Amino acid sequence: MEERKGFFGRLVEGLVKTRQSIAAGIDGVFQGFSAIDEDFYEELEETLIRGDIGIMTTMSIVGDLRAKVKEQHIKDPVACRELLKSGMKAQMDLGDNAYEFENRKSVILVIGVNGVGKTTSIGKLAGQLRESGKTVMLAAADTFRAAAMEQLGEWAKRAGAEFVGGAQGADPSAVIFDAVSAAKARGTDVLICDTAGRLHNKKNLMEELKKMNRIIEKEYPDCYRETLVVLDGTTGQNALAQAKQFMEVADVTGIILTKLDGTAKGGIAVAIQSELGLPVKYIGLGEQIDDLQKFDAGEFIDALFA
Numbered sequence: 001m002e003e004r005k006g007f008f009g010r011l012v013e014g015l016v017k018t019r020q021s022i023a024a025g026i027d028g029v030f031q032g033f034s035a036i037d038e039d040f041y042e043e044l045e046e047t048l049i050r051g052d053i054g055i056m057t058t059m060s061i062v063g064d065l066r067a068k069v070k071e072q073h074i075k076d077p078v079a080c081r082e083l084l085k086s087g088m089k090a091q092m093d094l095g096d097n098a099y100e101f102e103n104r105k106s107v108i109l110v111i112g113v114n115g116v117g118k119t120t121s122i123g124k125l126a127g128q129l130r131e132s133g134k135t136v137m138l139a140a141a142d143t144f145r146a147a148a149m150e151q152l153g154e155w156a157k158r159a160g161a162e163f164v165g166g167a168q169g170a171d172p173s174a175v176i177f178d179a180v181s182a183a184k185a186r187g188t189d190v191l192i193c194d195t196a197g198r199l200h201n202k203k204n205l206m207e208e209l210k211k212m213n214r215i216i217e218k219e220y221p222d223c224y225r226e227t228l229v230v231l232d233g234t235t236g237q238n239a240l241a242q243a244k245q246f247m248e249v250a251d252v253t254g255i256i257l258t259k260l261d262g263t264a265k266g267g268i269a270v271a272i273q274s275e276l277g278l279p280v281k282y283i284g285l286g287e288q289i290d291d292l293q294k295f296d297a298g299e300f301i302d303a304l305f306a
Contacts, residue, residue: 007293007299008299008302008303010285010286010291010293011285011293011299011300011303012303012306013261013285014260014261014285014286015260015261015266015300015303015304017262017263017264017266018051018260018263018264018265018266018267018304019303019304019305019306020264021050021051021264021265021267022047022048022051022053022266022267022304023304023305023306025047025050025051026044026047026048026081026084026305027081028047029043029044029047029077030077030078030080030081031077031078033077034077035075035077036069036074036075036076036077036080040077041062041065041066044062044065044084045058045059045062048061048062048267051264051265051267052236052237052265052266052267052268052271053267053268053270053271054237054240054267054268054270054271054274054275056271056274056275057091057270057271057274057275060091060274061084061087061088061091064087064090064091065080065083065084065087068083068087069083081305085301085302085305088270088301089297089298089301091270091273091274092269092270092273092274092297092300092301093297094273094277094278094279094297099281099294100224101190101224101226102129102132102134102190104223104224105187105188105189105190105222105223105224106189106190106191106223106224106225106226107180107183107190107191107193107216107220107223107224107225107226108125108190108191108192108193108225108226108227108228109193109195109209109212109213109216109225109226109227109228109250110122110192110193110194110195110227110228110229110230110256111195111209111227111228111229111230111246111250111252112229112230112231112256113242114145115232116230116231116232116258117230117232117258117259117284118142118194118230119142119148119151119152119155119194120155120258120284121230121256121258121282121284121292122138122152122155122192122194123138123151123152123154123155123156123158123159123289124284124289124290124291124292125192125256125282125292126138126155126156126159126161126192127155127158127159127160127289128289128290128292129189129190130159130160130161134189134190135162135186135187135188135189135190136159136160136161136162136188136189136190136191136192137161137162137163137164137179137182137183137186137188137190137191137192138152138155138156138159138161138162138163138164138191138192138193138194139164139165139175139176139178139179139191139192139193139194140152140153140163140164140165140166140175140194141166141172141173141175141176141179141193141194141195141196141212142172142194142195142196143166143167143168143169143170143171143172143175143196144168144169144172144196145196146168148194149165149166149168152165152194153165162182162186162188164178164179164182166178172195172196172208172212173208173211173212173215176193176212176215176216177215177219179191179193180215180216180219180220181219183220184219184220191223193212195208195209195212196208205249206248206249209249209250213251225253226253226254227250227251227252227253227254228252228253228254228255228256228281228282229242229243229246229250229252229254229255229256230255230256230258231243231255231256231257231258231268231272232258232259233257233258233259233260233263233265233266233268233269233283233284234259234262234263234265235265236263236265236268237268237271239257239268239272240268240271240272240275240276243255243272243276243278244276247276247278252278253278253279254278254279254280254281255272255278255279255280255281255282256280256281256282256283256284256292257269257272257280257282257283257284257295258283258284259284260283260284260285261284261285261286261291266304267304269283269295269300270301273297279295280295280297281294281295282294282295283295283300
């Protein structure tokens, strides 16, 4: 319980810029209108869209609010606050957001463009899994970026995880093959693979990911699979566009959303879960190893309105 309270406190603190952008704007709308009319709904829509919640998600949230206001004969705008919160939670509800890879022999492919915090997120995740008693191996299959292997090797040391790498410019799939073989032989609980995330050539990226997937399927058919995309929360709608592009080339199972503590665009978490139907599995709220946290949509909305 203490841990959850501590996390909620950090979430409230980490979302301060987003809260100032969204919740403060929403409260301004509720308090600035004496009646619930078309102008009220338009102002609310604008505030949500400005907060990077996205047009489609906003229309759905406000549409739901309109229906409830009518159904419950609500006249006072201030009374809409809790209705809006519950509507936003409903938009983000994807059912059971399982972390099955913690309980089975698993391989996780991690994708993301340079600069989003991909390597750091992998390192933090590895550290947390190690702390929970799991054996972890990191595979440096982003062989095109010179610093990627060194950074991942450093994180492996820090987390107490095993490490498999190759020479710079080596075939990434060869690294995956070596890592899968080693993970199987050693009975490693979780193998996390850092992959290249260049989007300038979708065809090459697609072929590379297909090849990696074929190797894992052939060499380790019994493992549980995850493909996580790392997105930078500070980029707002750009993050949503990136997620859509990655979904075209990979069977994405979840999102890691980083740098939420430094942005007013945290509303993008609502848009991602609602519009893409993809679970945000982890959020990054700082630099420390435990600042990568499992995502809870209900707590996120509560912290947003705290």
